[in-house]
Amino acid sequence: MKNQIEQLKRAKNAVILAHYYTPAEVQEIADFVGDSFYLAKIAKQTDADIIVFCGVQFMGESAKILNPDKKVLMPDLTADCPMAHMVADGIIEEMRAKYHDLAVVCYINSTAELKCKSDVCVTSSNAVKIVKTLPNKNIFFIPDRNLGSFVAKQVTEKNIILNDGCCPIHAAITGSQIEAEKEKHPNAPVLSHPECEAEVLALSDYIGSTADIIAYSRNSQASEFIVATEDGVDYKLISDNPNKRFYYPDPRPCCAGMKLNTLEAVLSVLEKEDKEITVDEDVRHRALIPLDRMLEFAK
Ligand code: 13P
Numbered sequence: 303m304k305n306q307i308e309q310l311k312r313a314k315n316a317v318i319l320a321h322y323y324t325p326a327e328v329q330e331i332a333d334f335v336g337d338s339f340y341l342a343k344i345a346k347q348t349d350a351d352i353i354v355f356c357g358v359q360f361m362g363e364s365a366k367i368l369n370p371d372k373k374v375l376m377p378d379l380t381a382d383c384p385m386a387h388m389v390a391d392g393i394i395e396e397m398r399a400k401y402h403d404l405a406v407v408c409y410i411n412s413t414a415e416l417k418c419k420s421d422v423c424v425t426s427s428n429a430v431k432i433v434k435t436l437p438n439k440n441i442f443f444i445p446d447r448n449l450g451s452f453v454a455k456q457v458t459e460k461n462i463i464l465n466d467g468c469c470p471i472h473a474a475i476t477g478s479q480i481e482a483e484k485e486k487h488p489n490a491p492v493l494s495h496p497e498c499e500a501e502v503l504a505l506s507d508y509i510g511s512t513a514d515i516i517a518y519s520r521n522s523q524a525s526e527f528i529v530a531t532e533d534g535v536d537y538k539l540i541s542d543n544p545n546k547r548f549y550y551p552d553p554r555p556c557c558a559g560m561k562l563n564t565l566e567a568v569l570s571v572l573e574k575e576d577k578e579i580t581v582d583e584d585v586r587h588r589a590l591i592p593l594d595r596m597l598e599f600a601k
């Protein structure tokens with residue numbers, strides 16, 4: 303299968319992008335593997351004719367918004383991020399009416415429709431920097447209350463209003479699961495994704511995006527780590543650090559949407575080109591504004 307994928311990729315001038323949460327065998331054959339921010343930048347820069355995006359819907363959608371002339375395919379169009387939809391109807395308009403200088407800051411884990419109503423997008427690797435840079439005092443942070451509250455703790459000069467959305471996978475990790483791992487591995491620093499609940503972040507030695515967690519463990523002198531994020535990162539952590547040990551909360555966090563990106567599905571979509579991401583042209587134009595602003599601000 304890997305050889306067939308390689309041949310089709312070359313014949314069709316296709317590029318495969320994969321998130322760190324996808325299955326190991328997909329990360330193995332991908333041309334670029336990264337966190338959401340890195341993959342968005344690559345999607346904008348590539349000169350391939352076809353982008354095969356192994357991730358969840360909002361990632362493929364962002365790639366299409368940034369790159370309308372390319373064919374963006376996903377191995378499984380049903381791979382979704384539940385958090386991307388977690389903003390109640392009318393609440394953005396309500397907040398805008400309440401605060402005249404409001405900036406709606408939209409985590410990239412959101413639908414294109416939500417991006418259309420937002421001022422700027424962020425990812426977990428640049429949210430603090432971008433919110434700090436905004437001239438607005440009042441910020442409505444959607445959809446993730448946990449990333450929003452992590453940002454609020456570091457940008458205390460702003461009034462950050464939280465929205466009641468979260469990642470069900472990260473929110474399911476509890477403080478007692480982390481305590482249990484710490485008891486078994488007392489010398490292991492805890493590395494967490496900011497989508498985790500405050501009780502988990504309070505027990506953490508380092509908080510960052512998937513790429514930040516990977517970089518931290520590569521540069522750290524420690525030989526073992528407790529990792530509070532989706533277990534797909536294990537592939538990169540182990541390949542970068544074959545002599546280090548990585549432990550996860552029990553049960554190991556697993557994002558069902560990400561795991562739909564199987565090798566079979568990648569081969570099939572490259573053969574048939576049948577699972578194409580489409581975005582309505584008006585939506586695309588409006589959603590491009592906050593995405594482009596993110597790329598600009600993050601420079
Ligand atoms: P990263 O941007 O850190 O890779 O996170 C994406 C994501 O979906 C986290 O759940």
Ligand code: SF4
Nearest residue numbers: 358383384469471557
């Ligand atoms: Fe969405 Fe959570 Fe899966 Fe990330 S891990 S894609 S936030 S459901």
